[in-house]
Amino acid sequence: MSLPEEGNLPSISDSVTTSANSVDAEVFSSSASEAEMEAIAKRLRRYIITMTGKAGSGHPGGSLSAVEILTTLYLRVLRHKPSDPQWADRDRFILSKGHAAPLLYATLAECGYFPVGELLTLRQMDSRLQGHTDRTVTPGVEMSAGALGQGLSFALGVALAGRLNSQHYRVYVLLGDGECDEGQVWEGAMAAAHFKVDNLVAIVDNNGQQIDGWNRDVMNLDPFPMKWQAFGWHVAEVDGHDLAQLIQTFDQAKLVKGQPTVIIAHTIKGKGVSFMENNPDFHGKAPNAEEVKIALKELE
Amino acid sequence: MSQEVSLRETYGQTLVELGRENPDIVVLDADLSRSTMTKFFAREFPGRFFDCGIAEQNMVGIAAGLAASGKLPFVSTFAVFAPGHCFDQIRMSIAQPKLNVKLVTTHSGISVGEDGTSHHSIEDLALIGSLPGFTVIVPADAIETAQAVRVAAACYGPFYIRLCRPKLPLVYTEDYRFNLGKAVTMRQGNDATIIAIGIMVIAALEAAENLKREGIDCRVLNISTLKPIDEAAIIEAAAETGAIITAEEHLEHGGLGSIVAQVLARHQPVPMEFVAIKDTYAKSGNASELLERYGLTAKDIEQGVRSAIARK
Ligand SMILES: Cc1ncc(C[n+]2csc(CCOP(=O)(O)OP(=O)(O)O)c2C)c(N)n1
Numbered sequence: 001m002s003l004p005e006e007g008n009l010p011s012i013s014d015s016v017t018t019s020a021n022s023v024d025a026e027v028f029s030s031s032a033s034e035a036e037m038e039a040i041a042k043r044l045r046r047y048i049i050t051m052t053g054k055a056g057s058g059h060p061g062g063s064l065s066a067v068e069i070l071t072t073l074y075l076r077v078l079r080h081k082p083s084d085p086q087w088a089d090r091d092r093f094i095l096s097k098g099h100a101a102p103l104l105y106a107t108l109a110e111c112g113y114f115p116v117g118e119l120l121t122l123r124q125m126d127s128r129l130q131g132h133t134d135r136t137v138t139p140g141v142e143m144s145a146g147a148l149g150q151g152l153s154f155a156l157g158v159a160l161a162g163r164l165n166s167q168h169y170r171v172y173v174l175l176g177d178g179e180c181d182e183g184q185v186w187e188g189a190m191a192a193a194h195f196k197v198d199n200l201v202a203i204v205d206n207n208g209q210q211i212d213g214w215n216r217d218v219m220n221l222d223p224f225p226m227k228w229q230a231f232g233w234h235v236a237e238v239d240g241h242d243l244a245q246l247i248q249t250f251d252q253a254k255l256v257k258g259q260p261t262v263i264i265a266h267t268i269k270g271k272g273v274s275f276m277e278n279n280p281d282f283h284g285k286a287p288n289a290e291e292v293k294i295a296l297k298e299l300e
Numbered sequence: 301m302s303q304e305v306s307l308r309e310t311y312g313q314t315l316v317e318l319g320r321e322n323p324d325i326v327v328l329d330a331d332l333s334r335s336t337m338t339k340f341f342a343r344e345f346p347g348r349f350f351d352c353g354i355a356e357q358n359m360v361g362i363a364a365g366l367a368a369s370g371k372l373p374f375v376s377t378f379a380v381f382a383p384g385h386c387f388d389q390i391r392m393s394i395a396q397p398k399l400n401v402k403l404v405t406t407h408s409g410i411s412v413g414e415d416g417t418s419h420h421s422i423e424d425l426a427l428i429g430s431l432p433g434f435t436v437i438v439p440a441d442a443i444e445t446a447q448a449v450r451v452a453a454a455c456y457g458p459f460y461i462r463l464c465r466p467k468l469p470l471v472y473t474e475d476y477r478f479n480l481g482k483a484v485t486m487r488q489g490n491d492a493t494i495i496a497i498g499i500m501v502i503a504a505l506e507a508a509e510n511l512k513r514e515g516i517d518c519r520v521l522n523i524s525t526l527k528p529i530d531e532a533a534i535i536e537a538a539a540e541t542g543a544i545i546t547a548e549e550h551l552e553h554g555g556l557g558s559i560v561a562q563v564l565a566r567h568q569p570v571p572m573e574f575v576a577i578k579d580t581y582a583k584s585g586n587a588s589e590l591l592e593r594y595g596l597t598a599k600d601i602e603q604g605v606r607s608a609i610a611r612k
Contacts, residue, residue: 135368135397142368144397147388153358154393157365157373164326164348164371184389187358195350 032075034243040110041071041243045272046299047106047119053292055123058131061282062176063103065207065240065267070107072246073172082112085139091169092158094143096151097176097205098132099284104141105129113140149182151175152202156192159200170254171200178210181219186231192260193232200260201253202233205240207269211283228262240265273298304467305442308406311463312337314449315374319345324372325453328363330356336376336406356386360401364393367400372453375401379408379421379462383428394458395431402452403428404461409549410577410594411499412465416584422577426554428460429527435480436527438462438548440501441471444524447478455480464499464549466587471501471522481525483533489519492605493537493544497523497556500547500575500596507601518605526556531563538568543608545573547601549591552576571611573604 032040044067052058070093074080078091095104102122109116114128121127128137132146143154155173162169179185192200204224212218221227225235234256238245246265253261269283270276273295276287287295319325319341326348333339333351342349352359356377363373375382382405383390394401410420429436435457439445445463452459471486486501487508496504501522508518519541523530538544544564548556557574564570577594591597 144392147392150357150361150389150393153361153389154365154368156358157362157367157371158369159365160350160362161366161369161371165369184355184357184361187353187355188361191352191355191358191362194353 037071037075037243040075041067042272042299044071044103044106044110046296047109047116048102049273049287049292049295049299051102051106051119051122052286053289054120055286057123057286058102059099059284060102060273060287061209061269061276061279061284062097062205062207063100064271064273064276065269066100066103066174066205066265067271068241068243068246069174069203069205069265069267070103072243072250074107074111076247077250078172079169080111082108082140085113089167089169092142092155092171094151094155094158094171094173095133095141095145096143096155096173097148097179098145100174100205101129101131101133104133105138108138108140111140114138148176148179149184152185152188152192155200155202156188156195156197159192159197160195162199163197169199172203173200174203174205176210177204177206177208177215177221177224178218180204180221180224181210189228189231189233196258197260198257201250202260202262204262204264205267206264207267209269209278209280209283211280213280225264228264232259234259234261235264236261237264237266240267241271302470304469306467307439307442307445307463308335308337308465310442310445311404311406311449312340314446315341316344318450318453319348322372322453324370326350326366326371326373328352328359328373328375330354330359330377330381332377335378336404338374338376356381357389360386360389361393363401364397364399367394368397373401374404376404376406378419379405379424380419383424384421387427390428391431395433398433398457400456400458402459402461404449404452404463406463407465408462409464409499410582410590410596411549411587413587413590414584417581420582422549422551422582423554424462425526425548425550425556429554429559431458433458434527435459435525436462437525438497439524440496440498440522441468443470443472443474443476444478447476448524451478451480462498466499468499469502471505478524481528481530483521483523483530485519486522487518487520489517490541491517491543492609493519493521493541494547494601494605495521495523495534495537495544495556495560496547497526499549500601503596503598504547504601506598507605510598511602511605516605516609523556526559529559529563531567534560534563535568538564538570542612543571543605545575545601545604545608547575547596547604549596550576552578571608573608575600575604
């Protein structure tokens with residue numbers, strides 16, 4: 001139950017074409033094919049299983065549901081430099097549902113922000129990979145999160161700063177659907193529309209579940225898209241596991257002017273591992289050794 | 301008594317001056333800019349002012365995002381709403397990542413007056429003071445306010461500056477220089493030391509004057525930087541005067557008195573008295589009635605001095 005040796009890992013940089021332009025030489029804007037992205041998505045799922053299994057705790061369910069979203073963002077949408085995480089003009093990805101840290105760490109490692117082998121230190125003493133994201137220790141992590149509901153406001157601040165500074169970066173923030181129970185999310189939604197930020201895209205990982213069960217039983221969010229619309233947002237809905245749809249939707253969001261965009265991504269919690277799919281038990285529970293073995297087999 | 305000046309207006313004017321000097325300064329308010337006086341900044345720099353509406357949690361989050369992107373945000377509302385209404389946002393979005401956000405709140409304590417219990421901020425120092433990395437300042441007059449705001453702008457990291465609603469008499473002259481983390485000896489004395497913050501500094505000076513007539517010679521310290529506290533000044537005062545009386549417009553638990561007691565317990569135990577709001581909430585009334593009812597007058601400090609000295 002360990003990650004493959006680093007040397008054996010096909011790193012993303014093999015499947016990435018960087019611009020010939022010397023200024024942009026390090027900018028990570030990939031033209032990975034969908035087939036390559038699919039392979040990477042599967043690898044991220046394996047990392048999530050392996051690292052949470054090794055840690056003995058963590059949140060696999062809500063990490064697995066957003067794998068395609070992050071794969072699309074980091075491989076096809078964001079302009080970023082793994083060699084220079086603080087690059088001023090980088091597009092920002094903000095993980096508001098901070099418990100999906102294993103997914104973000106897996107993605108950052110895959111892109112080269114830090115060695116893939118470091119994923120095995122998740123949640124250990126002195127690790128840079130804290131249980132929930134911590135921007136002060138992990139390269140590539142934009143926001144310290146963990147208490148739900150705060151990321152949209154933070155992202156709005158980042159978007160406003162970009163506008164004030166005449167920088168052209170775009171800001172992407174990933175929320176959970178259960179997280180949208182929080183009042184602060186709707187304060188942020190109202191304010192983002194009020195301030196007309198069109199450099200801000202929120203993505204909701206709409207897996208339909210939170211901890212105590214299905215959203216509709218715990219706290220009904222319906223009619224969800226209409227709520228965002230009523231708050232003044234441009235709303236798009238996608239199958240959050242369909243890479244082609246995701247790519248297209250992120251591209252279209254760039255054309256929206258004068259208002260923020262929310263992408264409601266319909267997903268399956270625990271996606272890719274049969275016994276985790278739609279199973280709230282695996283929201284915040286790591287797979288045991290046996291379960292890791294079965295899951296990795298399914299993800300071959 | 302010297303001229304009375306509004307700390308809030310001074311804050312608002314200082315923000316405008318700072319705004320002219322530093323284009324990265326942005327100001328956020330939650331529908332209280334006419335009271336916190338951030339309205340001056342809003343008028344001069346509309347593009348750098350964000351009224352976030354009555355949504356303090358979101359305001360704090362936006363400020364964190366701005367700070368993480370190189371801006372220097374000043375965030376204002378009433379002290380009762382920040383930290384009170386957005387403590388976890390301050391904790392996780394500002395304190396834990398150590399972001400450069402300046403929280404300047406007004407209408408603190410019970411001197412807010414008639415608005416009553418819901419608007420009396422008597423827990424804010426305990427809340428904010430509990431957050432690692434926050435610098436906490438409670439200015440004693442308008443001159444100190446202007447300087448503290450400038451120092452906050454010049455120093456990296458999260459700051460909390462606590463201002464009151466009423467105008468206060470000046471305790472300093474224009475040549476005063478606020479020194480972050482340093483207590484100021486307002487008056488020398490050898491029989492006891494009154495350590496005060498905010499509106500209680502003027503009361504402490506009055507108490508010391510009255511006690512002189514009884515032959516009691518009080519030292520008075522203004523310890524406007526509550527965190528990090530000037531331990532050396534406290535220890536020295538305890539060693540030289542043998543009795544300490546703290547005075548603050550805050551609950552007895554978790555504010556100045558608690559902090560000073562902890563320093564003394566460790567380094568220089570001496571008899572102490574606490575002039576503060578006891579374990580209770582105040583009601584509506586005008587500021588001076590309330591300060592009297594809840595034990596925050598010069599008389600209460602004098603009583604505290606006598607009882608601490610009696611236990612020497
Ligand atoms: C403010 C806050 N309250 C409660 C929690 C505990 N908690 C962690 S994850 C979670 C459920 C989140 O559900 P959702 O946002 O739908 O995430 P996903 O299902 O995608 O994992 C809860 C209640 C928290 N982290 N923060």
